[in-house]
Amino acid sequence: MSVIALHAKQQPDKNDVPASNRAPLPASPAVPLAFSLRGITKGFGDKTVLDGIDLDVPQGQFVAVIGKSGCGKSTLLRILAGLDTPSSGTLTLAGGSASERRSRIMFQEPRLLPWARIGRNVEVGLTGIAKGEVARDLSLQILQAVGLADRVGEWPSVLSGGQKQRVALARALVAHPFILALDEPLGALDALTRIEMQQLLERIWQQQAFTAVLVTHDVAEAVALADRVVVIDEGRIALDLPIPVARPRRHGSPETARLEGQILDRLFGRG
Amino acid sequence: MAKTATNTIARNLAGWLLPAILILVWEAASRTGLISESVIAPPSAVLAAFIRLLATGELAENIGVSTLRALSGFAIGGSIGFAFGLANGLSRLSRDLTDTTLQMVRNIPHLALIPLVILWFGIDEEAKLFLVALGVFFPIYVNTLLGIQGVDPQLVEMGRIYGMSRRQLFFRVILPGALPAIFVGLRYALGIMWLTLIVAETIAASSGLGYMAMQAREFLLIDVVILSILIYALLGKLADSFARLFERLTLQWHPAFQPA
Numbered sequence: 092m093s094v095i096a097l098h099a100k101q102q103p104d105k106n107d108v109p110a111s112n113r114a115p116l117p118a119s120p121a122v123p124l125a126f127s128l129r130g131i132t133k134g135f136g137d138k139t140v141l142d143g144i145d146l147d148v149p150q151g152q153f154v155a156v157i158g159k160s161g162c163g164k165s166t167l168l169r170i171l172a173g174l175d176t177p178s179s180g181t182l183t184l185a186g187g188s189a190s191e192r193r194s195r196i197m198f199q200e201p202r203l204l205p206w207a208r209i210g211r212n213v214e215v216g217l218t219g220i221a222k223g224e225v226a227r228d229l230s231l232q233i234l235q236a237v238g239l240a241d242r243v244g245e246w247p248s249v250l251s252g253g254q255k256q257r258v259a260l261a262r263a264l265v266a267h268p269f270i271l272a273l274d275e276p277l278g279a280l281d282a283l284t285r286i287e288m289q290q291l292l293e294r295i296w297q298q299q300a301f302t303a304v305l306v307t308h309d310v311a312e313a314v315a316l317a318d319r320v321v322v323i324d325e326g327r328i329a330l331d332l333p334i335p336v337a338r339p340r341r342h343g344s345p346e347t348a349r350l351e352g353q354i355l356d357r358l359f360g361r362g
Numbered sequence: 363m364a365k366t367a368t369n370t371i372a373r374n375l376a377g378w379l380l381p382a383i384l385i386l387v388w389e390a391a392s393r394t395g396l397i398s399e400s401v402i403a404p405p406s407a408v409l410a411a412f413i414r415l416l417a418t419g420e421l422a423e424n425i426g427v428s429t430l431r432a433l434s435g436f437a438i439g440g441s442i443g444f445a446f447g448l449a450n451g452l453s454r455l456s457r458d459l460t461d462t463t464l465q466m467v468r469n470i471p472h473l474a475l476i477p478l479v480i481l482w483f484g485i486d487e488e489a490k491l492f493l494v495a496l497g498v499f500f501p502i503y504v505n506t507l508l509g510i511q512g513v514d515p516q517l518v519e520m521g522r523i524y525g526m527s528r529r530q531l532f533f534r535v536i537l538p539g540a541l542p543a544i545f546v547g548l549r550y551a552l553g554i555m556w557l558t559l560i561v562a563e564t565i566a567a568s569s570g571l572g573y574m575a576m577q578a579r580e581f582l583l584i585d586v587v588i589l590s591i592l593i594y595a596l597l598g599k600l601a602d603s604f605a606r607l608f609e610r611l612t613l614q615w616h617p618a619f620q621p622a
Contacts, residue, residue, distance in 0.1 A: 174523065195523075202520040206538040206615040215534075219525045248617045262524075 125302035131180035142326035155313035158323035194270035201255035253284035403585035411585035435494025447506025505547025509540030
């Protein structure tokens with residue numbers, strides 16, 4: 092029944108595109124696809140959650156997926172991360188070897204091991220990839236990138252919610268994934284920590300040039316971070332909107348406000 | 363550092379304040395004739411009995427015999443309970459097959475089996491080992507199972523996503539997550555261990571602390587009876603202290619064990 096094709100699509104003309112001049116959308120032919128979804132459906136029992144999703148995402152793009160609760164956006168993310176299999180349709184991931192196709196998912200909860208120190212928690216991200224000294228060095232480097240290198244020897248219980256989520260981000264990124272799936276990772280944080288985390292996420296995305304898929308129900312967050320916002324309604328893509336705003340973006344500029352309005356209108360069927 | 367060390371010592375000593383006062387009051391009551399010597403021997407007499415039995419080597423021998431019994435019974439029952447707890451926590455099939463039976467057996471007070479055990483084993487070592495092992499089995503089993511079932515499924519999912527093998531998942535996620543509950547079972551089991559041994563030794567034994575107490579009763583040596591009871595209390599406290607020390611060492615990550 093389920094058809095998932097994981098083609099190792101070779102990209103001979105794969106050229107490195109610097110983060111600064113990445114085309115937001117439409118995908119310029121120079122940028123190869125990171126993944127492609129074709130006719131993805133997913134049902135649980137009688138209930139159809141996803142009803143034919145087609146989506147092509149170029150490498151290095153930041154896509155935000157928005158929708159009301161229960162619209163199937165988290166299911167879409169879980170399919171992309173390989174945690175669920177679609178009822179039908181195909182998911183094609185680009186990249187050659189398994190390590191080039193590596194995807195990671197980050198959840199709303201940090202899901203850190205309470206009995207492992209911060210450094211060891213980040214090293215979980217290197218399970219089966221690196222060990223010992225190498226793993227320790229890589230973990231420390233990524234902890235530096237999220238600004239927590241000095242907490243490497245602490246227990247998770249002494250960290251704040253935002254710091255824990257930064258450790259979770261470090262763990263997800265330490266093995267340099269090709270795709271990072273984010274399932275409302277900032278949903279449980281307070282407003283100020285949230286803005287800080289958004290800036291951190293944007294900076295790291297620009298440095299590491301992975302493809303990011305962010306599921307959120309915060310329209311402002313989507314517009315602040317994404318190159319492209321996809322609105323899902325009743326299991327289908329209802330809107331696919333490029334966000335051609337130059338980075339770094341400012342919260343509350345007229346341009347973003349207009350785009351937010353457009354998305355909200357579509358979400359509440361006023362478009 | 364020095365100040366916190368002094369504080370810790372002071373706090374540990376505080377726990378011994380009440381027993382010390384009780385002993386002083388008890389001695390005073392005995393001396394003034396408030397308590398008859400035939401009801402409870404004064405602490406000084408108990409101390410004298412302690413020194414007397416220590417000198418003959420009788421006391422050390424009996425403590426040795428009892429401790430060995432307690433620990434062997436604990437090792438047998440504890441490891442079987444732990445193994446069943448792990449198996450039933452990790453495998454639904456194993457749980458479906460054995461849990462109902464184990465829960466039924468659990469509801470039989472194990473000390474009710476004493477007549478049967480005497481019939482089977484007489485008053486040999488096996489009788490005591492069997493009873494202690496049986497008594498210790500259930501708290502360890504129930505709490506290990508509970509601990510494993512209580513491990514956060516989100517953490518298990520996280521471990522799977524990051525490609526942990528079954529072995530890694532067990533040692534890095536499931537076992538550490540179950541450890542606090544396992545320790546609850548361990549400390550509870552230590553209490554049951556002494557309780558079972560006292561009863562078993564009082565009823566069916568030819569050596570050990572319980573036997574020593576029963577012999578003393580025959581000869582109306584109240585001081586020795588009380589000495590045995592006090593030694594049981596101390597051994598119980600000692601076992602619990604070891605368990606707590608081990609707990610502190612392995613659960614450093616737990617907020618309850620971190621210095622405030």
